[in-house]
Amino acid sequence: MGPHPAVADVRRAVRLCLADLSNRKSGKPDKSGKPDEREQGALVLVACSGGADSLALAAALGFCAPRLGLRAGLLTVDHGLQEGSAERAREVVRLAPALGLGPAEALTVVVGGAGGPEAAAREARYEALSRAARRLDAAVVLLGHTLDDQAETVLLRLARGSGTRSLAGMPEISDIYRRPLLGLARVRTRQACAALGLSPWVDPHNADPAYTRPRVRHDVLPVLEAALGPGVTEALARTARLCRDDADALDEWAGDVYVKSLEAGVGEAGVGLSVAVLAEAPAAVRRRVLRRAAVAAGSSASALAAVHIEEVDRLVTGWHGQKGVDLPGGVGVVRRYGTLYFVGKLVDNLA
Numbered sequence: 626m627g628p629h630p631a632v633a634d635v636r637r638a639v640r641l642c643l644a645d646l647s648n649r650k651s652g653k654p655d656k657s658g659k660p661d662e663r664e665q666g667a668l669v670l671v672a673c674s675g676g677a678d679s680l681a682l683a684a685a686l687g688f689c690a691p692r693l694g695l696r697a698g699l700l701t702v703d704h705g706l707q708e709g710s711a712e713r714a715r716e717v718v719r720l721a722p723a724l725g726l727g728p729a730e731a732l733t734v735v736v737g738g739a740g741g742p743e744a745a746a747r748e749a750r751y752e753a754l755s756r757a758a759r760r761l762d763a764a765v766v767l768l769g770h771t772l773d774d775q776a777e778t779v780l781l782r783l784a785r786g787s788g789t790r791s792l793a794g795m796p797e798i799s800d801i802y803r804r805p806l807l808g809l810a811r812v813r814t815r816q817a818c819a820a821l822g823l824s825p826w827v828d829p830h831n832a833d834p835a836y837t838r839p840r841v842r843h844d845v846l847p848v849l850e851a852a853l854g855p856g857v858t859e860a861l862a863r864t865a866r867l868c869r870d871d872a873d874a875l876d877e878w879a880g881d882v883y884v885k886s887l888e889a890g891v892g893e894a895g896v897g898l899s900v901a902v903l904a905e906a907p908a909a910v911r912r913r914v915l916r917r918a919a920v921a922a923g924s925s926a927s928a929l930a931a932v933h934i935e936e937v938d939r940l941v942t943g944w945h946g947q948k949g950v951d952l953p954g955g956v957g958v959v960r961r962y963g964t965l966y967f968v969g970k971l972v973d974n975l976a
């Protein structure tokens with residue numbers, strides 16, 4: 626008898642996601658079911674909170690890694706924000722060998738206050754995960770976001786009035802991170818855990834209406850599904866995929882226009898763009914070029930809101946002598962005749 630269908634689904638998702646790293650073309654296990662000692666494969670880590678999504682993912686990684694000729698390990702992060710968090714982290718680490726995961730570590734982080742506790746915890750978590758991955762020389766770190774997480778993200782961003790890049794939601798691959806479960810409904814990870822006899826941890830925050838995401842999860846999406854039909858979650862995730870393709874194409878176009886419009890160049894004086902070249906570009910492309918220039922001059926991408934860029938855009942398309950625009954990160958934008966200058970502390974990695 627084969628595995629439970631949900632277990633098979635999670636394993637398939639992991640296999641597909643790691644296929645490019647595999648050194649076993651057949652996908653069949655070797656005799657021992659363990660990675661060949663002579664050709665030690667790449668190390669794949671799973672970031673596991675102990676919740677159903679990342680627990681099902683960890684189990685699937687432990688199963689698939691030897692069959693793909695890869696090594697597998699686990700990282701769990703103790704944010705120190707909830708009672709019993711250290712004990713839970715230890716429990717997740719203790720579970721790792723039974724799941725077939727080699728190095729397993731609990732990382733302790735200190736969460737600062739900037740941007741609210743959720744955002745600060747996330748930032749501290751990613752920093753700790755990236756550092757540990759570098760130290761262990763891991764090729765990738767897997768995250769357990771599901772189709773439902775993606776749909777919630779898209780809905781939240783729609784409600785904020787986001788553009789295509791933001792509506793593209795979470796990418797399947799970014800930097801060392803991969804999200805194999807983005808195409809899989811959350812219910813499948815619950816089913817997979819149950820079928821494997823695993824008892825996931827339930828985050829009390831996930832039911833706390835004080836947080837926005839739980840409200841979307843429990844109050845908004847069920848109402849949409851009831852009113853518009855059961856395909857809404859899947860449809861929102863599809864919107865993310867479509868927006869990603871559009872955003873990628875526009876970014877590429879904007880890259881060309883950015884280079885063409887660089888008039889005063891990028892240097893000590895700032896970034897100078899040709900207004901004539903900018904004015905010729907479609908609005909969606911122009912806004913991307915302006916964002917790029919702002920980041921090159923020292924604004925942080927996450928602090929730049931759509932309203933900031935719209936204000937800068939008015940210096941191009943609605944110019945009647947206004948004095949300039951201040952952007953986050955201490956960047957100022959001024960227009961002098963045919964050139965738009967972004968002046969501020971320049972960052973090293975220019976676009």
Ligand SMILES: Nc1ncnc2c1ncn2[C@@H]1O[C@H](COP(=O)(O)OP(=O)(O)OP(=O)(O)O)[C@@H](O)[C@H]1O
Pocket residue numbers: 671672673674675676677678679680700701702703704750767768769770774828831
């Ligand atoms: N404390 C943690 N330690 C390690 N990884 C984590 C931790 N918290 C979250 N992650 C990783 O980030 C992913 C998304 O976490 P998030 O809290 O947004 O979602 P979630 O729905 O609560 O996920 P899960 O059910 O796996 O806890 C998780 O699936 C996991 O891979």
